[in-house]
Amino acid sequence: MAQRPDLPAGGPGGLIGIGIGPEPGPGCGTRAAVVDGPGPYGGVPEAAPGDGATAGQALAAYLHDRSGDFLRSLRQHRESGSDADGAEAAARQLRRAARRISATLHTFRPLTEEAWSDQLRAELGWLSGTLAREHALADRRDRLMGALQRLTGRTDRPQPAGRATGRGERTAAARSAVPARGRADAGTEPAEAADGPDGDGLLSTGAARAAALLDRQLTLARSRAHSAALQALGSARFHALADAVAVLASEAPPARAAGTAAAAGALLPLAENAHRRLAEAVAALPPARAGHAYPSDALSAEHRQDTPWHQVRTLVRLSRYAQEVVAPGRADPRLAEAGRALGRHRDAAEAASAAASAARTPRIAPATAYALGVLHADQRHEVAAARHAFSRLWLPGPAPESRWG
Amino acid sequence: MAQRPDLPAGGPGGLIGIGIGPEPGPGCGTRAAVVDGPGPYGGVPEAAPGDGATAGQALAAYLHDRSGDFLRSLRQHRESGSDADGAEAAARQLRRAARRISATLHTFRPLTEEAWSDQLRAELGWLSGTLAREHALADRRDRLMGALQRLTGRTDRPQPAGRATGRGERTAAARSAVPARGRADAGTEPAEAADGPDGDGLLSTGAARAAALLDRQLTLARSRAHSAALQALGSARFHALADAVAVLASEAPPARAAGTAAAAGALLPLAENAHRRLAEAVAALPPARAGHAYPSDALSAEHRQDTPWHQVRTLVRLSRYAQEVVAPGRADPRLAEAGRALGRHRDAAEAASAAASAARTPRIAPATAYALGVLHADQRHEVAAARHAFSRLWLPGPAPESRWG
Numbered sequence: 001m002a003q004r005p006d007l008p009a010g011g012p013g014g015l016i017g018i019g020i021g022p023e024p025g026p027g028c029g030t031r032a033a034v035v036d037g038p039g040p041y042g043g044v045p046e047a048a049p050g051d052g053a054t055a056g057q058a059l060a061a062y063l064h065d066r067s068g069d070f071l072r073s074l075r076q077h078r079e080s081g082s083d084a085d086g087a088e089a090a091a092r093q094l095r096r097a098a099r100r101i102s103a104t105l106h107t108f109r110p111l112t113e114e115a116w117s118d119q120l121r122a123e124l125g126w127l128s129g130t131l132a133r134e135h136a137l138a139d140r141r142d143r144l145m146g147a148l149q150r151l152t153g154r155t156d157r158p159q160p161a162g163r164a165t166g167r168g169e170r171t172a173a174a175r176s177a178v179p180a181r182g183r184a185d186a187g188t189e190p191a192e193a194a195d196g197p198d199g200d201g202l203l204s205t206g207a208a209r210a211a212a213l214l215d216r217q218l219t220l221a222r223s224r225a226h227s228a229a230l231q232a233l234g235s236a237r238f239h240a241l242a243d244a245v246a247v248l249a250s251e252a253p254p255a256r257a258a259g260t261a262a263a264a265g266a267l268l269p270l271a272e273n274a275h276r277r278l279a280e281a282v283a284a285l286p287p288a289r290a291g292h293a294y295p296s297d298a299l300s301a302e303h304r305q306d307t308p309w310h311q312v313r314t315l316v317r318l319s320r321y322a323q324e325v326v327a328p329g330r331a332d333p334r335l336a337e338a339g340r341a342l343g344r345h346r347d348a349a350e351a352a353s354a355a356a357s358a359a360r361t362p363r364i365a366p367a368t369a370y371a372l373g374v375l376h377a378d379q380r381h382e383v384a385a386a387r388h389a390f391s392r393l394w395l396p397g398p399a400p401e402s403r404w405g
Numbered sequence: 406m407a408q409r410p411d412l413p414a415g416g417p418g419g420l421i422g423i424g425i426g427p428e429p430g431p432g433c434g435t436r437a438a439v440v441d442g443p444g445p446y447g448g449v450p451e452a453a454p455g456d457g458a459t460a461g462q463a464l465a466a467y468l469h470d471r472s473g474d475f476l477r478s479l480r481q482h483r484e485s486g487s488d489a490d491g492a493e494a495a496a497r498q499l500r501r502a503a504r505r506i507s508a509t510l511h512t513f514r515p516l517t518e519e520a521w522s523d524q525l526r527a528e529l530g531w532l533s534g535t536l537a538r539e540h541a542l543a544d545r546r547d548r549l550m551g552a553l554q555r556l557t558g559r560t561d562r563p564q565p566a567g568r569a570t571g572r573g574e575r576t577a578a579a580r581s582a583v584p585a586r587g588r589a590d591a592g593t594e595p596a597e598a599a600d601g602p603d604g605d606g607l608l609s610t611g612a613a614r615a616a617a618l619l620d621r622q623l624t625l626a627r628s629r630a631h632s633a634a635l636q637a638l639g640s641a642r643f644h645a646l647a648d649a650v651a652v653l654a655s656e657a658p659p660a661r662a663a664g665t666a667a668a669a670g671a672l673l674p675l676a677e678n679a680h681r682r683l684a685e686a687v688a689a690l691p692p693a694r695a696g697h698a699y700p701s702d703a704l705s706a707e708h709r710q711d712t713p714w715h716q717v718r719t720l721v722r723l724s725r726y727a728q729e730v731v732a733p734g735r736a737d738p739r740l741a742e743a744g745r746a747l748g749r750h751r752d753a754a755e756a757a758s759a760a761a762s763a764a765r766t767p768r769i770a771p772a773t774a775y776a777l778g779v780l781h782a783d784q785r786h787e788v789a790a791a792r793h794a795f796s797r798l799w800l801p802g803p804a805p806e807s808r809w810g
Binding site: 356 | 607608611761764765769770771772773774775776777778779780781782783786
């Protein structure tokens with residue numbers, strides 16, 4: 001199958017060539033044709049990994065590497081001792097490897113022994129989720145503190161309250177902890193003291209209290225997540241998982257009939273399936289929202305539509321990791337960038353939820369609730385901005401930055 | 406002076422041809438040259454009004470017409486009786502005429518007897534301001550109710566509380582008053598009752614209460630403004646003003662030396678001055694904001710920058726009315742549209758202030774304050790959208806709508 005010359009933004013593998021228009025129009029037919037048409041890897045069988053190797057061998061090679069990464073980062077995590085930054089970096093690497101192993105087992109599931117594959121994926125998902133929670137909460141706290149600071153134009157930020165949990169002072173936290181004098185002042189002044197004509201005083205008083213509230217809530221949740229992660233890493237369940245990954249690092253995965261098929265023949269259709277599922281999910285996204293710089297209802301129905309966007313984020317990952325298996329070294333940077341936009345989307349959506357959830361805390365001051373409302377709306381607009389950024393990446397054609405940078 | 410062919414969006418009179426870039430760059434030199442260079446009317450002296458007429462005659466003709474409009478709408482206002490819609494329309498016409506007379510006296514001040522002109526302008530400003538307040542408050546209430554409804558995805562809106570003040574039921578209000586059942590329910594349910602995972606319940610409970618609060622506050626302010634307007638229209642001060650306008654409707658305005666100069670020679674430089682002041686004010690707007698779809702700090706320093714934007718709105722009006730005097734029938738629709746964008750800017754900025762101000766009401770529930778915070782942020786984003794729209798109109802070059810709808 002030849003590369004289609006009529007896809008303007010095909011790029012490496014043509015992964016971004018399947019665009020969604022901001023609204024259904026003449027592009028619809030084209031889109032459907034592209035989704036159903038030749039996939040991104042169809043034109044490049046000569047670039048498939050391990051020419052002459054079987055699909056099983058190619059898959060095993062990728063899984064060996066990722067399992068090696070997994071075991072290496074596990075060792076680094078154990079050796080990090082009181083170095084919280086080192087432990088965090090090692091945990092990120094561990095999750096990175098776990099995600100790739102899991103995604104590969106998912107995409108190429110028909111080539112492996114399915115019961116084994118599903119069981120391993122479930123355990124990897126459990127580990128990733130457990131480890132991710134702590135870091136997600138730390139990042140969410142930082143994001144919300146930063147947003148409050150930006151919204152009020154303040155330069156001080158609250159001292160992290162007990163972010164060092166069991167692993168000594170986090171260097172990053174220590175770096176960002178500039179003196180919190182201004183905030184202490186704002187916390188004690190009456191709500192009416194510094195009110196400008198547009199609620200400046202109200203917002204900064206409320207923001208200081210909202211920051212303290214969110215800091216308390218998210219730090220508490222984070223230290224619980226930290227304990228849960230430590231507990232998980234010491235559990236028999238984890239050791240069984242580490243053993244399974246250690247086997248995968250040296251031996252071929254339990255394979256099915258496809259073991260003797262050529263790599264290109266068996267791997268490519270499955271990778272194409274992953275990409276097709278992604279393209280279909282993108283095409284099914286609520287069309288009127290994509291590409292609107294100022295969605296008129298960014299705050300109402302929008303957040304009920306987060307789920308399909310989160311789903312697209314997962315599918316972007318599956319597609320990206322599948323590309324790593326079948327076309328190593330030819331990663332499309334735009335696919336990675338689309339993934340980052342959807343990561344920001346997820347982070348902003350969860351931060352908006354955290355602000356809304358903090359506003360339900362009983363007995364908070366109206367000024368605090370007001371600031372949390374402003375913060376919620378701000379994060380929902382970041383959600384809209386991330387959707388806009390994703391659509392801009394996904395749409396073929398010249399980027400509008402050239403004009404509107 | 407010839408029309409400059411290098412101005413891509415010169416249009417009628419070239420009024421929009423003086424662009425501001427989203428950031429200072431290679432365009433700066435060009436911009437300065439255009440501001441200092443030939444003005445918008447320089448190339449078309451043959452289109453000046455009343456060829457052969459003196460500047461005084463041309464000015465008098467325009468002022469006669471506008472004064473006639475003023476007196477006609479004053480009569481309509483008096484005759485409207487209990488027809489609130491008719492009275493509102495007449496008051497809008499009255500303000501429209503008053504604005505034009507005042508702007509003309511301002512722009513062409515050197516051609517008139519200045520003490521007389523300044524005094525008349527002051528009185529017209531007083532009248533416009535007094536009449537505008539009532540309608541601005543009614544519009545602000547409608548804008549905020551609409552925004553709350555949009556934010557929560559509700560289809561009901563609170564029944565206007567006493568919007569009919571002294572002039573009988575307003576038909577428009579009656580039209581928009583759909584049954585408010587849902588709101589009454591929401592007002593009595595506990596804050597925690599219908600909370601979705603993302604604060605849906607919190608927002609709708611809070612929004613119902615915020616709507617009731619804003620409705621009460623703005624309706625009260627509006628009926629005070631209505632009384633003040635009625636009082637103004639019955640005052641001796643108003644009768645003196647109406648007399649002065651009646652004189653202006655038939656006699657030439659008290660003139661200075663320029664009475665015998667040719668219209669084109671005396672009027673055009675003054676109209677060009679008005680446009681130059683506008684272009685300079687636009688060029689002096691905070692540059693990094695213009696054209697940013699998602700200003701990263703839309704809510705912080707932004708609203709302290711409202712004043713220069715409000716100033717530009719006034720200057721757009723002065724330029725537009727000056728164009729009506731010197732080039733009647735050749736109005737640039739983009740200048741009117743830019744004025745409308747800046748009108749939306751002002752309305753959204755004032756609505757955001759009203760939301761912030763309502764959040765300072767003592768003893769409101771946190772849910773109410775939360776909804777007011779969301780509402781404030783929403784209106785500040787409308788401010789940013791209006792700035793974006795203005796910049797898009799003002800910038801020369803192809804409109805991005807062609808791509809981004």
